[in-house]
Amino acid sequence: MFQEITWLQFLTALLLVVLLYYLVIFMLFSKGDFKKLLRNGSLKNEDIHLNPSPLQDATGDRNAEQGTIHDEFVSQLRFYLEPYQGETIDREGIMSVLAGLLIQYPEILSMLGSQGFIALVKKELKQAEIDFVPDLAWDALLAK
Known part of the structure; x- marks a missing residue:
């Protein structure tokens, strides 16, 4: 079974899982910004809500x-x-x-x-x- 998976396939799958994880985190913490991005196609500086320092x-x-x-x-x-x-x-x-x-x-x-x-x-x-x-x-x- 492990002989059918190459290292390239394993690393690609791992990279996709990590990217998916960070995409979910981004969407959870910036819901409003993400919705504006989907609606307008771009974000202006005043649209970005950064966490306070x-x-x-x-x-x-x-x-x-x-x-x-x-x-x-x-x-x-x-x-x-x-x-x-x-x-x-x-x-x-x-x-x-x-x-x-x-x-x-x-x-x-x-x-x-x-x-x-x-x-x-x-x-x-x-x-x-x-x-x-x-x-x-x-x-x-x-x-x-």
């Missing part, structure tokens, strides 16, 4: 990660402020809440900046209807 992927991943950290931080802040809802929170209460959160999420200050962080905490305090001392030294709370 790894740098763009990393930036997108970093933004998504920062959004996730921000959402988790806000969720935890709401959880820690829940016992104070409808009451007045004193300096020690806000200090304990913020100290615990800043230990858990140390990157939140660098993401939001101190003024953004303060604005976020104030917004959450107002949303939870928690009164706080208006002359609270917010910058002193953030000092390490």
Whole structure:
């Protein structure tokens, strides 16, 4: 049986299988481009949709990660402020809440900046209807 197949026939069949494999991969990952090619007979540069560069992927991943950290931080802040809802929170209460959160999420200050962080905490305090001392030294709370 093996004497009837020549090396040339074997290599030709192998080449056809490899070409078919890569053609299927190309069609799977560029369906839209392949359809345009069949319809128009050619592709323009603006028709080709290349995958974004790894740098763009990393930036997108970093933004998504920062959004996730921000959402988790806000969720935890709401959880820690829940016992104070409808009451007045004193300096020690806000200090304990913020100290615990800043230990858990140390990157939140660098993401939001101190003024953004303060604005976020104030917004959450107002949303939870928690009164706080208006002359609270917010910058002193953030000092390490």
